[in-house]
Amino acid sequence: MMQLEKEQTAWTPEIIAFCCNYCGFAAADLAGIQRMQYSAGLRIVHMPCTGKIEMEYILDAFERGVDGVLVVGCLEGGCHFMEGNLRARKRTERVCLILDEIGLGSERLKMVNVSDAMAPEFVQHVQEIVSTVTALGPSPLKPSENKESAGES
Amino acid sequence: MIVASPKSITELKKIIADHKKVLFVGCGTCVTVCLAGGEREVGIASYAMRMARKLDRSPIEIRQVTIERQCENEFIKDLAGPAAEVEAIVSFGCGAGVQAIAERFPAIPVYAGLNTQFLGVLEEQAIWTEKCLGCGDCMLAQFGGICPVTRCAKRLLNGPCGGSLESRCEVDSDRPCAWQLIYSRLKSIGQLDRLEEIIPPKDWSHAWYCGARKVVRKEHQVK
Numbered sequence: 001m002m003q004l005e006k007e008q009t010a011w012t013p014e015i016i017a018f019c020c021n022y023c024g025f026a027a028a029d030l031a032g033i034q035r036m037q038y039s040a041g042l043r044i045v046h047m048p049c050t051g052k053i054e055m056e057y058i059l060d061a062f063e064r065g066v067d068g069v070l071v072v073g074c075l076e077g078g079c080h081f082m083e084g085n086l087r088a089r090k091r092t093e094r095v096c097l098i099l100d101e102i103g104l105g106s107e108r109l110k111m112v113n114v115s116d117a118m119a120p121e122f123v124q125h126v127q128e129i130v131s132t133v134t135a136l137g138p139s140p141l142k143p144s145e146n147k148e149s150a151g152e153s
Numbered sequence: 154m155i156v157a158s159p160k161s162i163t164e165l166k167k168i169i170a171d172h173k174k175v176l177f178v179g180c181g182t183c184v185t186v187c188l189a190g191g192e193r194e195v196g197i198a199s200y201a202m203r204m205a206r207k208l209d210r211s212p213i214e215i216r217q218v219t220i221e222r223q224c225e226n227e228f229i230k231d232l233a234g235p236a237a238e239v240e241a242i243v244s245f246g247c248g249a250g251v252q253a254i255a256e257r258f259p260a261i262p263v264y265a266g267l268n269t270q271f272l273g274v275l276e277e278q279a280i281w282t283e284k285c286l287g288c289g290d291c292m293l294a295q296f297g298g299i300c301p302v303t304r305c306a307k308r309l310l311n312g313p314c315g316g317s318l319e320s321r322c323e324v325d326s327d328r329p330c331a332w333q334l335i336y337s338r339l340k341s342i343g344q345l346d347r348l349e350e351i352i353p354p355k356d357w358s359h360a361w362y363c364g365a366r367k368v369v370r371k372e373h374q375v376k
């Protein structure tokens with residue numbers, strides 16, 4: 001914990017979490033109600049369903065210099081719209097291939113599945129991607145004026 | 154429809170390595186339907202290319218336009234404005250679209266963003282299969298509407314090779330034996346007697362093998 005706090009003072013990765021309304025966002029909401037702690041660098045984008053996440057949304061986030069993207073959908077079989085989360089997984093995998101091909105690295109993007117009651121798991125997924133991205137360092141696509149404040153030398 | 158697939162970002166990056174301002178042109182017809190070169194795919198390729206070039210410390214500016222059909226001058230002329238502002242064009246149309254744009258803009262390099270594959274149909278979401286080679290002398294009536302010229306790996310016109318296994322082609326078990334399909338189809342439409350006829354060697358003079366072809370329909374010409 002001390003270690004995490006120390007790293008966060010140095011640089012907090014900017015992570016976008018695309019959360020579906022019915023599970024991902026509800027789990028994040030529950031985590032908030034229960035006052036669970038997670039990285040302050042997380043920004044949640046509330047989506048009606050992960051099936052609504054176009055590949056361009058994720059690519060756009062990376063082009064703008066975010067350090068990592070988390071796609072949070074319902075458990076498989078539990079999607080409110082039947083198969084939105086299954087489609088989201090395929091699209092996420094395709095974007096992972098693109099990220100590897102261009103050299104940004106697919107480790108910065110991850111899709112996870114939670115139910116609306118799985119607040120602790122949501123927090124754990126967030127902290128996992130935060131630590132993966134922290135180890136990788138800031139996105140090399142970050143606009144240069146932000147690099148100093150992001151702690152990159 | 155014409156079915157195509159996207160070139161890899163790595164290949165595309167190499168093709169336009171010398172350019173800093175490029176126009177990516179999508180086509181709103183066949184390649185939009187086969188999810189290869191429509192507005193969305195052009196958008197994805199643009200994001201990937203801009204990021205790839207930024208990571209290489211050689212940023213690129215990309216403009217994107219998708220026109221209704223790249224194989225018609227009537228639509229290509231809409232590109233005149235954007236084309237005047239770039240060093241090169243990448244066409245995400247089929248090979249015909251790429252060449253039509255290149256003819257229209259003689260002073261600008263025009264590159265293909267797709268690999269054009271074949272004339273085919275959508276079997277199910279995201280799966281396309283080849284159905285016609287465009288041989289110029291259609292024989293479908295003889296074969297119950299199933300083309301052995303395209304779909305039989307050996308282009309046999311007088312019955313199967315005998316190598317099929319459980320109705321699959323011996324060359325690639327991923328596809329059905331065209332002759333099995335022809336037999337079943339002729340049987341179900343009551344035309345099995347067509348198989349009695351010996352088909353002479355195909356006249357290939359109407360096909361591409363003699364060079365690029367031309368179709369002229371005088372009754373529709375206006376001058």
Ligand code: SF4
Pocket residue numbers: 284285286287288289290291292293300301302303
């Ligand atoms: S016979 Fe020729 S034109 Fe007819 S479907 Fe086959 S390849 Fe196409």
Ligand code: SF4
Pocket residue numbers: 304305306307308309312313314315316317318321322323324329330331332333
């Ligand atoms: S198995 Fe059928 S489709 Fe394949 S080469 Fe033989 S006859 Fe043609």
